[in-house]
Structures are given as C-alpha cells and as structure tokens.
Amino acid sequence: MIVELTSGMLFLVSSLYSGPAAVVIATPVQVASIATDSITLETYVREYFVETPVLAEIAKCESRFTHLSKSGKVLRGELTAEDVGVMQINEFYHDARAEKLGFNLHTLDGNLAYAKWLYAKEGTVPWTSSAKCWKRSERLADASAPIRKNAN
Secondary structure, three states: OEEEEEOOEEEEEEEOOOOOOOOEEEEEEOHHHOOOOOEEHHHHHHHHOOOOHHHHHHHHHHHOOOOEOOOOOEOEOOOOOOEEOOOOEEHHHHHHHHHHHOOOOOOHHHHHHHHHHHHHHHOOHHHHHHHHHHHHHHHHHHHHOOOOOOOO
C-alpha cells in the first residue's frame, strides 16, 4: 500500500497483481483510516531504486515523487504533456516500446519498471533535461546506498 499526499487528499495505491503490467488503483481515503504501516511514495520509490539511487533522485527532480495529479489522473509534465508519471517518461518516444515490453507507463509499477529498464539500456540520458537538479544529489545518493553483498 502506498500513500500519496496530493493537495490535502490522500490516495491509497495498490497493485492488483505484481508484474510489469500491474494494474494500479488509487482511492481517496480519510486520514483517520490510514494504517500505520503505510509508506510514502518517496519511500516506496527510494526502496524500488535501492540498487540505482540516481533514479530516485531523478524522480525527486522530475515529479517531486508524485505519480498522480490533483485530479487523480496520472501526472503530466508541466512543459511537455507527453511526459507521464513519477519518472516523467515521454509517451511519444517510449509508449510503444513500453507496451511491447509489457509496461503501462500510466501505472506506478509500470512507470518505475520501465524507468529501470530504460536506465539499463541508456543510463541517465533520457533525463538529461533535469540533470542540473539531480546531478547535485547523484553522488550523495550513490554514497548512501546500502552495500549489497554479492549472492554468488
């Protein structure tokens, strides 16, 4: 369960099933009904990208860890309406490829999973336009990433 604060409205977001094409549902709820084990979207994104913390910094700069707009629809870019979601992935360039791979850019899980796939293919190049913001934090994020022991 993920809780996202959007202009005073909380949304519970949960996947119906896991996987690259997971369906995400957002439901407005009263603050009093939030379980104590809920996490923020920022915490979720940072944990999702624990192996690649620069992607969490990119999410911070691109969307301020926001996936849904105030209206409850997927967040669109301020300058380019084709940029969608927490990672602000451009639909014009990436939607067809994302769909072919089984990712839905409009769902939180699909947006994050495609960003991870895109990063593996192209590095940070797709987010160069916001580099001035996230490059400052990249070294700090990499330095604070947990040390993972190789399972092999």
